[in-house]
Amino acid sequence: MRDATVREEPRSGARSLDRIHRSILDRIGNTPLIELGAVVPGDCARILLKLESENPTGSMKDRMALAMVEAAERDGRLPARGAVVEYTGGSTGVSLAMVCAVKGHPLSIVTSDAFSAEKRGHTAALGADLTLVRSVDGGMDATLTRNMIDAAREIAERTGAFWTDQLRNADQLPAYHAMGEEIWEQTGGSVDAFVQSVGTAASVRGVAETLHRHRADVRCVAVEPAESAVLSGGPAGAHRIEGVGAGFVVPLWDPDAVDEIAAVSTGEAMDAARRLAATEGLFGGTSTGANLTAAIAVGRRLGPGATVVTILCDSGMKYLSTALFGGAEQAP
Numbered sequence: 001m002r003d004a005t006v007r008e009e010p011r012s013g014a015r016s017l018d019r020i021h022r023s024i025l026d027r028i029g030n031t032p033l034i035e036l037g038a039v040v041p042g043d044c045a046r047i048l049l050k051l052e053s054e055n056p057t058g059s060m061k062d063r064m065a066l067a068m069v070e071a072a073e074r075d076g077r078l079p080a081r082g083a084v085v086e087y088t089g090g091s092t093g094v095s096l097a098m099v100c101a102v103k104g105h106p107l108s109i110v111t112s113d114a115f116s117a118e119k120r121g122h123t124a125a126l127g128a129d130l131t132l133v134r135s136v137d138g139g140m141d142a143t144l145t146r147n148m149i150d151a152a153r154e155i156a157e158r159t160g161a162f163w164t165d166q167l168r169n170a171d172q173l174p175a176y177h178a179m180g181e182e183i184w185e186q187t188g189g190s191v192d193a194f195v196q197s198v199g200t201a202a203s204v205r206g207v208a209e210t211l212h213r214h215r216a217d218v219r220c221v222a223v224e225p226a227e228s229a230v231l232s233g234g235p236a237g238a239h240r241i242e243g244v245g246a247g248f249v250v251p252l253w254d255p256d257a258v259d260e261i262a263a264v265s266t267g268e269a270m271d272a273a274r275r276l277a278a279t280e281g282l283f284g285g286t287s288t289g290a291n292l293t294a295a296i297a298v299g300r301r302l303g304p305g306a307t308v309v310t311i312l313c314d315s316g317m318k319y320l321s322t323a324l325f326g327g328a329e330q331a332p
Contacts, residue, residue: 068096101127140242225266
């Protein structure tokens with residue numbers, strides 16, 4: 001009989017394959033850093049990309065979904081087999097659907113046609129019940145966000161489900177503190193700047209808090225859509241950078257955690273994501289493109305001797321039907 005345990009000699013820096021995991025949830029986190037090459041200009045710092053597409057659903061949101069659910073389980077807000085509800089641009093819904101499927105929690109997700117069909121289909125395939133809130137011309141804006149929040153609140157009040165309420169839920173912060181520790185350890189402390197786009201604001205805040213605890217002069221940059229640059233004091237507007245730019249200052253935003261705010265347009269984000277795929281073979285979505293655009297700008301300021309870390313937030317497989325990769329939707 002063959003040994004069921006897979007063993008092989010790992011390459012330098014690679015994971016050993018000799019562990020049998022209890023569930024798919026054990027595969028969340030500990031994602032690799034990739035040094036970018038051709039996409040980085042010659043006058044730029046070294047740019048390292050945290051490959052969050054290697055999480056089980058292909059998204060960094062697996063980290064926060066698990067953290068929110070397990071915190072609620074521990075303190076009794078979410079009983080065994082208790083129902084969960086959330087509003088989401090898509091990736092959080094997929095991640096919650098995976099976590100709830102493993103843990104046996106029925107899940108209701110409020111989402112919108114503004115977000116990719118791949119995300120909606122993946123969420124439904126994992127067993128969640130979907131409520132769709134219509135957008136105006138497929139754009140993300142403050143009105144859509146608030147309509148989705150209201151729909152999730154109504155479901156929670158009507159059914160008694162536990163509402164993870166991601167924009168207000170600080171239980172996700174420890175998941176991103178852990179990501180910050182991963183980055184610090186993987187770089188051996190040689191990180192000069194960190195760049196991340198703002199959705200709930202938990203990821204940029206959590207990682208920045210951790211890096212600043214290690215070294216106060218690490219420059220942490222928050223990224224928002226140029227069409228809705230509310231963190232920079234601009235007006236709210238519609239954009240198509242999925243999963244970020246709620247259109248108002250989100251509750252978990254802490255300006256003291258970051259050193260600057262960068263605004264990136266939908267067009268810039270899409271162009272950067274396409275270049276990343278075509279030149280590096282790294283397949284990310286629109287928020288990843290926004291991160292890369294801002295990281296290169298920061299890297300050019302810091303120069304070739306510095307190291308900038310940013311995030312590949314999720315897999316480009318989630319966006320094949322959209323304008324990002326030539327789908328039916330019209331580009332901005």
